[in-house]
Amino acid sequence: MSQETHERASKPTLKERAIEELHSFKLIAGYLFVCFAVLMFYESTLPGGAEAGVFSLGTAAIKAAVLAKFLLLGQALGVGEKARVTRWGPAVFAKSVQLWLLVIALSVAEELLVGRVHGKSFGATLAEFESRSMAHVLAKSLVVLLVLLPLIATREFSRTLGPGVLRGILAGKSKV
Secondary structure (H helix, E strand, C coil): CCHHHHHHHHCCCHHHHHHHHHHHHHHHHHHHHHHHHHHHHHHHHCCCHHHHCCCCHHHHHHHHHHHHHHHHHHHHHCCCCCCCCCCHHHHHHHHHHHHHHHHHHHHHHHHHHHHHHCCCCHHHHHHHHHCCCHHHHHHHHHHHHHHHHHHHHHHHHHHHHCCCHHHHHHCCCCCC
């Protein structure tokens, strides 16, 4: 078998890549949905939480889907893949921080676009954003980083073990 034929045989087809991407999206969005639903439930039980908004599984699902797509976009762009850290723990942290920064940037862009769709100028949307408590915005942002850490660690651990090994271990089909 020639090198070129071998490379074509080992490359996944567009359909295989789409299926894998959809599977990744479902896993990431599911994990994020559980995290966001619990956090939103907790926030709704705090004093004054009623004014913060009604606890909604639909809102948690939408936020999870958007963030999952942002993360997959970051993965496709190779964000965090060039971290110059050789040890596993610091590398996971570096990749998580880089993806977290991408999520922040994309979230700001999303806020601006949603405001524009609702007929607000970029200036009005920014002014509305600036009226929020910066401590609250920072706290929510740090929670996202904490949610990303185990997600990235699991992905990196799975990559270290090899394709399908972690999934087999978790499903009880593989011996450690």
